[in-house]
Amino acid sequence: MDIKSLDLFSQQFHQNPYDYYKKIRPHQPFAKVKMLNEGHSTWMAFTYKAAEAVLKDNRFIKDMRTVFPDEMTDENLPPIAQSMLFVDPPDHHRLRSLVQSGFTPKRIEKLRGRIEEIAREQAKLMSNKGTVDFINAYAFPIPIRVICELLGIPSEDQLDFQRWSNALVDINDDSEYDKVNLEFMAYLEKLTEQKRVSPGEDLMSYLIQAEEGGERLTVSELYGVIMLLIVAGHETTVNLIANGLLALLTHPEQLALLKADPFLVAQAIEELLRFNGPVEFSTDRWAKESFTFMGQQVEKGDHVIVSLASANHDPAVFVEPGTLDITREKSPHLAFGKGLHYCLGAPLARLEGEIAIRVLLEEYPDLTLAAELSELEWRQSLIIRGLKQLPVKLF
Numbered sequence: 001m002d003i004k005s006l007d008l009f010s011q012q013f014h015q016n017p018y019d020y021y022k023k024i025r026p027h028q029p030f031a032k033v034k035m036l037n038e039g040h041s042t043w044m045a046f047t048y049k050a051a052e053a054v055l056k057d058n059r060f061i062k063d064m065r066t067v068f069p070d071e072m073t074d075e076n077l078p079p080i081a082q083s084m085l086f087v088d089p090p091d092h093h094r095l096r097s098l099v100q101s102g103f104t105p106k107r108i109e110k111l112r113g114r115i116e117e118i119a120r121e122q123a124k125l126m127s128n129k130g131t132v133d134f135i136n137a138y139a140f141p142i143p144i145r146v147i148c149e150l151l152g153i154p155s156e157d158q159l160d161f162q163r164w165s166n167a168l169v170d171i172n173d174d175s176e177y178d179k180v181n182l183e184f185m186a187y188l189e190k191l192t193e194q195k196r197v198s199p200g201e202d203l204m205s206y207l208i209q210a211e212e213g214g215e216r217l218t219v220s221e222l223y224g225v226i227m228l229l230i231v232a233g234h235e236t237t238v239n240l241i242a243n244g245l246l247a248l249l250t251h252p253e254q255l256a257l258l259k260a261d262p263f264l265v266a267q268a269i270e271e272l273l274r275f276n277g278p279v280e281f282s283t284d285r286w287a288k289e290s291f292t293f294m295g296q297q298v299e300k301g302d303h304v305i306v307s308l309a310s311a312n313h314d315p316a317v318f319v320e321p322g323t324l325d326i327t328r329e330k331s332p333h334l335a336f337g338k339g340l341h342y343c344l345g346a347p348l349a350r351l352e353g354e355i356a357i358r359v360l361l362e363e364y365p366d367l368t369l370a371a372e373l374s375e376l377e378w379r380q381s382l383i384i385r386g387l388k389q390l391p392v393k394l395f
Contacts, residue, residue, distance in 0.1 A: 014378035152202025239278030
């Protein structure tokens with residue numbers, strides 16, 4: 001297959017990218033792809049082996065200030081691009097260490113009861129409706145409420161966060177991105193000042209105090225970490241829940257299996273992450289130097305991304321990868337990445353996914369898809385794999 005003709009931004013591709021990946025992987029595990037709508041080329045890893053190698057290789061770096069020192073500086077780089085997801089050691093370790101204590105498995109497990117309460121509340125709010133957009137009614141409110149409570153953000157601001165985070169991860173024109181970014185920054189500046197004067201027990205207050213306590217967290221880094229937690233902290237989980245439900249509804253035998261044995265839910269979440277996970281591609285990396293990688297000559301400054309979705313369907317690692325099997329043994333999927341930038345929020349996303357799916361099936365055991373698969377529209381994003389809407393019939 002000539003992948004130079006592959007349009008990664010078309011609805012045709014998004015409807016079923018796995019068919020494309022199946023044709024590409026055997027011939028081009030690591031290949032240069034023309035980004036049709038952006039006019040530049042990028043190296044892309046398609047096999048599990050290539051994906052894992054890129055994610056663990058410290059010659060592929062993330063900080064744009066290192067790659068483009070004459071163009072990107074602290075002053076003109078957006079705060080979110082100065083967060084731990086987009087920097088390299090030693091800054092990465094410093095930033096990640098500040099946030100890590102808020103995301104330990106033990107601390108996340110303490111949130112189980114509150115997450116269940118939120119899921120039940122959202123489920124009850126749908127009870128007087130026959131058909132709903134599952135994303136707006138259920139999959140979105142749960143993680144945004146959780147992350148807002150964790151950070152100490154007022155509930156009345158949640159809809160603004162939905163709009164801001166959607167715009168920041170979807171493909172939009174630069175003017176729209178800049179507008180949203182400025183709104184988000186203005187809000188954070190105001191909220192940060194409030195919490196600096198009157199700190200609470202929330203994670204945002206902790207980060208502000210850590211910055212003031214000599215942890216060398218700049219204002220831009222503080223904003224970047226908060227923006228990252230808000231965007232990454234709920235965007236991925238929204239789509240884990242929605243993509244997961246879609247997979248179950250289109251595989252009724254697996255849905256029946258989960259209903260019959262709810263204790264399979266944790267195992268099911270791992271398979272749903274692998275089968276049609278919430279993250280299509282990794283974030284950007286660049287070659288720190290020129291070198292040969294998997295038989296290809298990579299030049300200093302070359303752009304590189306990883307198709308996590310393709311890697312998770314590689315038959316060299318997963319038996320019958322195109323089959324949804326919620327009883328599959330422990331999976332080495334890459335839905336949360338690997339290596340230095342492995343997703344800090346993975347325990348929280350898993351827990352929210354487990355609770356959201358279990359509660360939903362308990363409250364609405366007969367729910368069905370209320371649209372044809374061909375009618376579903378996927379979001380225009382090079383990172384997030386998610387639907388714009390998911391109509392479901394509850395009864």
